[in-house]
Amino acid sequence: MPIKAFFLDFYGTVVHEDGQVISYICNKIKKSCGTNASPAEIGAYWWHKFSEHVNQSYGDNFKTQRTLETLSLKSTLDHFGSSLNETELSDLMFQHWRTSPLFDDAKVF
Template identity: 50%
Template structure:
């Protein structure tokens, strides 16, 4: 029996920062030396992922720092005159006031078990976003708390220990196959993939198109 829901926030409850990233990439493109704008996103993502994957334990750094440093390297790499502080602030503003998916508030209202937010975004930012939309989760656990980012297991284990439940008593919901589904599964937590873009569903993965459809899965039909 499911006694609690863990839920990712950005990309699952609220919109991811894809539009902002496009704006940032455009700024670098028009002010730098690059033939194909897609090169900017690829380089930036690789720089961020490298730093992200190495940020845990004593080497942990907040996501704002990782995003800024990776963006700064990207601007320098493409010989752009763009302002890293100005462009970073566009992303940070999105993090604290992101647009919300249509059904998210209804999901929070209807869910029969406590909902806990698990986010890789810095604690202060996700708390502001939650307040901005008037959501009332039972708790919030972030990468800063666990000194580790999803899909590493530490954040999931930290949340389980704090709510006093076993992996089998929790359902994790997220939009990322790598961070959410893989991460939750690594500690034995059942997971549901929110597949809003109708992507191909891998074998063995339970997927829904929106949060309300989760109530029609085996995890809630018996409630």
């Protein structure tokens, strides 16, 4: 029987994770608000808010990952007192998701 489909862990397996763009965004947030928090602390807060949104997003409360990303960024910006625009930052994430670079060994795959 021919294989009709297969499932694989895409990010971190076939393409690079989003660590570089997340680091860039966290540094932008830090510079925009003068917080004493490190970029890692900003990223941890952001991930916590994103996870909360994901855990609440089902059934009638379902929202897309992109919407959840924007909501978590808005919460993060508000928490750290940044005036940056969450939609513009989310667009950076979305661009990465759409154009994540392949790992060299995935090209053969």
